[in-house]
Amino acid sequence: MNNDPSFWERLSLAFKLFFKILSDAAFAAQMKRPMTFESVPKSDPSVRPAVFKEALPDAAVQLLGLLQQEGRFIDFLEEDVTDASDADIGAAARVVHQGCRKSVRDHFKIVPIRTEAEGSRITLQEGFDASSLRLTGNVVGKPPYTGSLIHRGWRVGEVTLPKVAPGHDVRVLASAEVEL
Amino acid sequence: MSEEKFSIGIDLGTTNCALSFVRPDSEKPAEITTEVMRIPQLAAPGAVEDLLLLPSFLYLAHADEFAVSDLALPWNAGMSFVTGELARVRGVTTPIRLVSSAKSWLCHSGVDRRSAILPPEAPAEIGQVSPLQASIFYLEHMRDAWNYYHPDDPLQNQEVVLTVPASFDPAARELTAEAARAAGFENLVLLEEPQAAFYNWIQSSGTGWRKQVKTGEIILVVDVGGGTTDLSLIAVTERDGAVELRRIAVGDHILLGGDNMDLALAHLLKDKLAGKGTLDPWQLQALTHGCRVAKEALLLNSDIAAFPVVVPNRGSRLIGKTLRTELTREETEQTLINGFFPYVDVTSTPTIRARSALTKIGLPYAQDPAITRHLAAFLTRQVDAADDLAGFGKGGGGGFVRPSAVLFNGGVFKAHSLAARVLDTLNTWLLEAGSPKARFLEGVDLDMAVSKGAAYYGYVRRGCGVRIRGGAAKSFYVGIESAMPAVPGVDPPVQALCVAPFGMEEGTDAALPPQTFGLVVGEPVRFRFFGSSVRRTDPVGATLESWAPEALEELENIEATLPADNRNPGDIVPVRLRARLTEVGTLTLEALPVSGSEHWAVEFDVRGN
Numbered sequence A: 001m002n003n004d005p006s007f008w009e010r011l012s013l014a015f016k017l018f019f020k021i022l023s024d025a026a027f028a029a030q031m032k033r034p035m036t037f038e039s040v041p042k043s044d045p046s047v048r049p050a051v052f053k054e055a056l057p058d059a060a061v062q063l064l065g066l067l068q069q070e071g072r073f074i075d076f077l078e079e080d081v082t083d084a085s086d087a088d089i090g091a092a093a094r095v096v097h098q099g100c101r102k103s104v105r106d107h108f109k110i111v112p113i114r115t116e117a118e119g120s121r122i123t124l125q126e127g128f129d130a131s132s133l134r135l136t137g138n139v140v141g142k143p144p145y146t147g148s149l150i151h152r153g154w155r156v157g158e159v160t161l162p163k164v165a166p167g168h169d170v171r172v173l174a175s176a177e178v179e180l
Numbered sequence B: 001m002s003e004e005k006f007s008i009g010i011d012l013g014t015t016n017c018a019l020s021f022v023r024p025d026s027e028k029p030a031e032i033t034t035e036v037m038r039i040p041q042l043a044a045p046g047a048v049e050d051l052l053l054l055p056s057f058l059y060l061a062h063a064d065e066f067a068v069s070d071l072a073l074p075w076n077a078g079m080s081f082v083t084g085e086l087a088r089v090r091g092v093t094t095p096i097r098l099v100s101s102a103k104s105w106l107c108h109s110g111v112d113r114r115s116a117i118l119p120p121e122a123p124a125e126i127g128q129v130s131p132l133q134a135s136i137f138y139l140e141h142m143r144d145a146w147n148y149y150h151p152d153d154p155l156q157n158q159e160v161v162l163t164v165p166a167s168f169d170p171a172a173r174e175l176t177a178e179a180a181r182a183a184g185f186e187n188l189v190l191l192e193e194p195q196a197a198f199y200n201w202i203q204s205s206g207t208g209w210r211k212q213v214k215t216g217e218i219i220l221v222v223d224v225g226g227g228t229t230d231l232s233l234i235a236v237t238e239r240d241g242a243v244e245l246r247r248i249a250v251g252d253h254i255l256l257g258g259d260n261m262d263l264a265l266a267h268l269l270k271d272k273l274a275g276k277g278t279l280d281p282w283q284l285q286a287l288t289h290g291c292r293v294a295k296e297a298l299l300l301n302s303d304i305a306a307f308p309v310v311v312p313n314r315g316s317r318l319i320g321k322t323l324r325t326e327l328t329r330e331e332t333e334q335t336l337i338n339g340f341f342p343y344v345d346v347t348s349t350p351t352i353r354a355r356s357a358l359t360k361i362g363l364p365y366a367q368d369p370a371i372t373r374h375l376a377a378f379l380t381r382q383v384d385a386a387d388d389l390a391g392f393g394k395g396g397g398g399g400f401v402r403p404s405a406v407l408f409n410g411g412v413f414k415a416h417s418l419a420a421r422v423l424d425t426l427n428t429w430l431l432e433a434g435s436p437k438a439r440f441l442e443g444v445d446l447d448m449a450v451s452k453g454a455a456y457y458g459y460v461r462r463g464c465g466v467r468i469r470g471g472a473a474k475s476f477y478v479g480i481e482s483a484m485p486a487v488p489g490v491d492p493p494v495q496a497l498c499v500a501p502f503g504m505e506e507g508t509d510a511a512l513p514p515q516t517f518g519l520v521v522g523e524p525v526r527f528r529f530f531g532s533s534v535r536r537t538d539p540v541g542a543t544l545e546s547w548a549p550e551a552l553e554e555l556e557n558i559e560a561t562l563p564a565d566n567r568n569p570g571d572i573v574p575v576r577l578r579a580r581l582t583e584v585g586t587l588t589l590e591a592l593p594v595s596g597s598e599h600w601a602v603e604f605d606v607r608g609n
Helices: A007-023 A025-036 A057-071 A073-077 A086-107 B085-093 B102-106 B131-149 B170-182 B193-204 B258-272 B281-300 B329-340 B371-381 B416-432 B449-460
Strands: A108-112 A121-124 A145-148 A154-159 B007-012 B016-022 B034-036 B039-044 B047-051 B159-164 B187-192 B218-224 B229-239 B242-250 B306-311 B323-328 B405-409 B439-441 B475-481 B494-500 B517-520 B524-532 B553-561 B572-581 B587-593 B600-604
Touching: A007 A025, A057 A073, A057 A086, A073 A086, A086 A108, A086 B306, A086 B323, B007 B131, B007 B193, B007 B449, B016 B039, B016 B131, B016 B449, B034 B449, B039 B085, B039 B131, B085 B281, B102 B131, B102 B170, B131 B170, B159 B170, B159 B193, B159 B449, B170 B187, B170 B553, B170 B587, B170 B600, B187 B193, B187 B449, B193 B218, B193 B229, B193 B242, B193 B405, B193 B449, B218 B371, B229 B371, B258 B281, B258 B323, B258 B329, B281 B306, B281 B323, B281 B329, B281 B416, B323 B329, B329 B416, B371 B416, B405 B416, B494 B572, B517 B524
Parallel strands: B007 B159, B159 B187, B218 B405, B405 B439
Antiparallel strands: A108 A154, A121 A145, B007 B016, B016 B034, B039 B047, B218 B229, B229 B242, B306 B323, B475 B494, B475 B524, B517 B572, B524 B553, B553 B600, B572 B587, B587 B600
């Protein structure tokens, strides 16, 4: 299917741009640049759309529930911290940190991607995994690349989420409690 | 279905259960690997997680407490009660529905272990369960979990080693075996927990253990679980040129464990928080949990001076409602080391307070929290434990039996300083007695040693590794009341007739004592029953007229009922009593008529006094 704008759409767009350029000097300056320098990268006719996966809401909601159960995560986020003292926030943060850390460690095996100390120089050979190593700064040339490790990165190894009973409503992150 | 059997080790603990196993294809002892099976259980309503431990808690839920699907387990969609983690968590806010420490109740001779008495203070509408039934539920949970993961090798076809405290009396062992049979465990053996820990140490050392101990040594096993402290002595002896291990003594049943320590710290911090509001039971539980984390951090890392402990509010507001305090190194050491592991003399004995006449029915918790004092009493009582073994000197010097190495087990000892304190105290005693210092044996998996050691034992008992010779941990006696005229206020004197000798081996019958008893046909007849952990040389038939008060401990009565078949009710039949230590590891007694080939089982009376 052709997604190019129709003649009438193009005409309408041309008029809008005409008046925008006349009335807005800054916008006009922006428009001037691409027109005077390089052309917009041409689209490749062989491009195919990527099929994105829908994230499954159940697992995400389940994780929120786990963080709430152990670490009072939702309780903490739902509070207004603006006027609270740092000491009070600190005490609450310990609850959240201890609990969420336990919950995350119980259910995810999290390992650093690079074990070198942050700040040390490391060299990446050709064929390194670009999704687990992000190049920044002066990104030119060819591998091997040498640079300094800014962040060691994290990867989840094993994931062991609780199995959910059929018919169980995971959207209840924390039941309301009524003491009799 | 596999031909070969798995060896499964089950630690049925006071506060946690665990299951380990050895696959059938393992061969040499040095190559055996034990694996821990994670146990699926409800961790939250509707959420099943595979956890290393199954907390030994049973929650008797109200019909309106959970949605039907929320209690489902992978093997049973229609559960009506909860075992494991969710039970533990729910019990904190609704303790009236929580059954805990069923194992301690199982060996509490003051109550009827088969009657529904738990939870002890439940309102009438809650259907209580018996200590026996609660144990069955935990075992069934583990059975179903095993079968869920091993559908082709169901548990009833495997060999199961179930651990019991070394201090369990014959009735408690029999009840444990009964629970296991009720849960469908067919190939069952009982193993004492300190021995299981020792097997774990043997396994973890590969073949190296033989180099670490030598003939003539006595090894002390100190096993501090969540709720109990269990002591045993294992001697390294030699038989036919080969090293042989013998469990030569076990301690008393001490209801004192790691949970008491966390609770002691929690009460200390509760007092520190006293000015900031009162804590509800849920918060006290959170505080106890915080104390455990803080304690471990402080005892493992000597650089930390204090560790913060926070107690959240039960409502959704955290900020401004969270109580913060800290546990200092000094408090931890003062409370734990000096409270539970004080330096004491080897001659000291645990303090016993007189119980008030009007006590509620409850567990007989140890009244003296000092584990070192219990240890001193144990070593002193067992002074001649190794006297009759070849290659061991008389234990008399110093007035206590002198171990040369100590094996620690239990999560409590992850804090090295606590193990070090026990060893230090023991070494002080040894030094005073002019003996060399005892060593620390390393390599036990402090959390999982019991179930792992049990699985390992199940495998090596097929004949491919060293075994500890245990046998009966006590000698056993039947009380015979002397015929004498009744005197008001004076109990007729009782003689004790030995029916089972000390160290009697599994799978053997004791000799038949010559003495006969008259049993009345059709009527239950009860006898008093005693055990001794110090009278090692009494043969079957020995009759004691009198004994030191601490030498014999009275156990549950035993009861025999002669069926009236072919006899006239009311007739008196002379019988003799024969003891047998079964392959499973339980003691049974039989009544044999002097004439004829019949025999009747004599039961332990576990209905409480």
